[in-house]
Amino acid sequence: MPARNPADIVVRARYREALGEVGEVDRLALRLSSVLSYMARAHFVAWHKKIGAPDFTDPAGIFTPLATVEIEVEDVAVDPRQPFQVRGETYLAKSVDQSGALRHLVRQGKHTVYDARGTLVARARLTNVFTRYHPDPARRRVTELPPEFGIGSVPSRVTELLGIEALIPEDRRPDFTEERERVWHYGQTDANRHVNGMEYLRSMEQFVADGLHRAGHDLRRLYFAGARLVYRKPCFRGEGYRRVAWYRGEAPLVVGGAFLKANDPPGARPADAVELTLAQHE
Numbered sequence: 245m246p247a248r249n250p251a252d253i254v255v256r257a258r259y260r261e262a263l264g265e266v267g268e269v270d271r272l273a274l275r276l277s278s279v280l281s282y283m284a285r286a287h288f289v290a291w292h293k294k295i296g297a298p299d300f301t302d303p304a305g306i307f308t309p310l311a312t313v314e315i316e317v318e319d320v321a322v323d324p325r326q327p328f329q330v331r332g333e334t335y336l337a338k339s340v341d342q343s344g345a346l347r348h349l350v351r352q353g354k355h356t357v358y359d360a361r362g363t364l365v366a367r368a369r370l371t372n373v374f375t376r377y378h379p380d381p382a383r384r385r386v387t388e389l390p391p392e393f394g395i396g397s398v399p400s401r402v403t404e405l406l407g408i409e410a411l412i413p414e415d416r417r418p419d420f421t422e423e424r425e426r427v428w429h430y431g432q433t434d435a436n437r438h439v440n441g442m443e444y445l446r447s448m449e450q451f452v453a454d455g456l457h458r459a460g461h462d463l464r465r466l467y468f469a470g471a472r473l474v475y476r477k478p479c480f481r482g483e484g485y486r487r488v489a490w491y492r493g494e495a496p497l498v499v500g501g502a503f504l505k506a507n508d509p510p511g512a513r514p515a516d517a518v519e520l521t522l523a524q525h526e
Contacts, residue, residue: 251389251396254335257290260327261357276317276468277445279357279366286332287353287370295393306390308351308372310441312406313473315368319525326360336389336399346398348405349374349386371405408474411492411519412500418488420455420499425484425506433481445471448501448518451487456499456522466497470521477515479503485515497522 261282274282298307322328332355339348350373357366374386388397432443449468457463479485484506492498498521502514 249396249400250394251336251399252401253294253395254333255291255294256331256333257286258329258331259285261285261330262327263322263324273319273321273467274317274357274365276315276471277442277449279315279317279368280313280370280442282328282330282357282366283332283353283355283368283370286330286355287334290332291334291351291353295395303377306374306376306386308374309475310370311350311373311475312371313368313441313471313475314370314406315366315472316470317366317468318364319467319469319523320359320363320365322359322365328365329358329360329362331356331358335401336395337401337403338399339403339405346387347385349389349398350403350405352403371403373405406472406474408476408502408514408517411472411474411517412502412514413490413492416490419459419491420451420487420489420501422451422486422488425486427484428479428481430481437480437482439479439481441473441475444473444475444503444516444518448487448489448503448520452489452499452501452520455489456497461497465525466522467525468520469496469523472519474517476513476517477505479505479515483507492519 264278264281299305332353334351334353337350337352338346339350341347350371353370355368355370356364359365375384376386378384389395428439433439453463456466486504486506487501488504489499489501492500498519500517500519502517505512505515
């Protein structure tokens with residue numbers, strides 16, 4: 245019997261999390277953009293406690309920034325006085341090209357949130373990619389796990405790494421276009437000047453809602469039930485951007501949006517993309 249690959253480790257977490265601000269709950273249902281705040285302990289804290297946190301003071305070190313996020317929420321009423329039950333697991337995986345050669349090493353987490361009665365409230369899948377901070381894309385890529393992990397070099401699990409092309413079309417003009425430039429401000433960023441991941445979601449939700457309203461959709465019962473996000477290129481506070489979006493489906497209603505950096509040349513690929521799925525409240 246072959247020896248078990250130590251890189252196939254799975255870190256599991258299970259805990260209760262009290263509801264936060266009232267603004268995180270709409271119609272007594274959890275807001276889409278607030279889901280990850282309840283899963284942070286499962287995805288980040290449990291893993292770093294087991295394996296170790298990255299050394300952000302080492303510019304030549306290996307880091308695992310979030311690359312993709314997939315979220316779904318259920319339109320169920322929750323009791324703000326009762327804590328959520330969070331369950332999650334995190335594991336290592338690899339993505340491969342068509343020939344089977346390794347492309348990326350990733351850390352994926354699958355997490356769920358239940359209310360006090362055990363009713364499913366939200367689920368998410370988060371993918372972090374192993375990388376180095378280097379201007380050369382070939383030098384940024386990490387193909388072996390850091391020796392300090394002490395769990396081998398490459399995991400056995402194979403996964404798909406979501407790309408921007410899966411969220412937005414490249415062969416037609418956007419259905420919604422923002423003509424005026426906007427700017428990322430201080431309150432939307434972290435200590436490294438990076439735009440917070442959920443700010444892309446909140447910003448695109450507002451843009452899509454306004455576009456759907458102008459197109460004649462009735463938003464009195466529509467709500468954002470799911471999102472897929474791809475972080476291709478970080479945005480920073482003070483940078484200008486524009487949003488564009490396309491219809492991607494009708495049943496359910498799906499809209500894919502992208503963020504275009506103001507200083508990028510015409511025709512440049514989007515910095516980030518957000519696909520939103522809408523549902524109708526019963």
